Amino acid sequence: MHIVIIGAGFAGTALAVALLTRGGGDVGVTLVSRSGAPGQGPAYGIGTPCLKLDRSVREMSVRADQPHHLVEWLFRRRFHIGAIYRPDSYIPRELYGQYLEETLASAAALSSAAFRLVRSDVTAVQPDRVGYRIELGSGETLAAGQVALATGLTRRRPRAASGRPIVTAFAPGALAQMDERDPVLIVGTGPSMADQVLLLNAAGHQGPITAISRHGLAPLAHQPVAGEAKPPPGLRPATGLLPMVRMVRDAVADAAGNGEDWRPVIDGTALSVPTLWQSLSAAEKLRALRHLRPFWKSHRHRIPPEAGAVIDACRASGRLRILAGTITAMEVANSRIDVTVRPRGSHETRRASFARVILCPGPARTIAALPLLGGMMEAGMIRPGPARLGVDIAADATALAPDGARNEGLFAVGGLSVGALYETIPEAMRQQCARVAGTMLERIKSDAASWQRPELAAGTRPAGPAE
Secondary structure (H helix, E strand, O other), X not given: OEEEEEOOOHHXXXXXXXXXXXXXXXXXXXXXXXXXXXXXXXXXXXXXOOOEOOOOHHHOOOOOOOOOHHHHHHHHXXXXXXXXXXXXXXXXXXXHHHHHHHHHXXXXXHOOOEEEXXXXXXXXXXXXXXXXXXXXXXXXXXXXXXXEEOOOOOOOOOOOOOOOOXXXXXXXXXXXXXXOOOOEXXXXXXXXXXXXXXXXXXXXOOOOEEEEEOXXXXXXXXXXXXXXXXXXXXXXXXXXXXXXXXXXXXXXXXXXXXXXOOHHHHHHHHHHHHXXXXXXXXXXXXXXXXXXXXXXXXXXXXXXXXXXXXXXXXXXXXXXXXXXXXXXXEEEEOOEEEXXXXXXXXXXXXXXXXXXEEEOOOOOOOHHHOHHHHHHHHOOOOOEOHHHOOEOEOOOOEEEOOOOOEEEEEEEOHHHHHHXXXXXXXXXXXXXXXXXXXXXXXXXXXXXXXXXXXOOOOOOOOOOXXX
């Protein structure tokens, strides 16, 4: 049976590796990647050593069956890499992209399953009588018995922006043709803002930087040596949103009172977030998103210690200012951008002029904003997850139709599970991908067995696999 995985980031690669490791000669796996190689998309494909993973080496193995796989891979390649990384190190993202690519290539070489890597966009996924039909931007059409959506909610990488005054973060040429003293505005204050400050520094920029978002919350940094996760005592489902929040706050306060760091408490809470999230009512989930999400993101989605030190130094020197407010107008005049801002809690506005504005839009808030997933939603194949986050899935990651019916053989994994789980940490994603791989392979065995039942009349067949 032919399995098609759409998306070659962390989740897509983890699923492909799991299928190739466990699949036999009756399995064919096609991985469709817009960039043409795993780990070369927006997350890990930016070739600069100053941008590092936001999680330590010990957390980022792509193999569920080998949690220390990345640690061992780095040790074996220490002379080639020219550096020794410990389990608590934060490695360059481009190096992690190489790890994903090599791990997939090794799994494919050792597997008896057939494997193909296709470089293309996917324009549509449609059901047919034997499974699914996948239409590629190249014009090719793939037939599959099972499909896994692993695109995440990341927007398409922006086009080249060389010389433009208003650019999107990570667009090729976004920081080109700038004077080292030019004032810069960054719209957004999350981890991508920190990335842009690091990239500006690497490009020799020394001018003032202003970053703005509604809450003005900058991402906090990891400690150089992480403490062991420490869940708040008594934290469990079915207690309601407000009691949960109080328990976490009390645990943080107790840690501070004991001279301990707050990060292990947040990390311990994160381990329970999928279960806690699922226990909330629809109204409580919306309330959590409205009031808690910005604060959770700044504390949970932390940046590497080295990046945190750079941000702290830039703020201490006055070069980087982070504002809470809303942009009400933006006008381009004579290669400068005049920006009008209303600070949070104020009715007055302020104006300032910048040579470059960098937009950091973050992940899409809804699947309707993404061409492939939006098209599948309009076609009645999938629906948004709880609180309209990600794709709605069953417990086994099968994608659900608008009426709640299961799309057998269609799965959504990784970041697309955010509505069902909310917290999609690497360990949870690779375990999810391992389970989905097992489900897919079991379906292949079941279909093969149904074709071989001796009680079937000669010349008749039940509904069978795609190929």
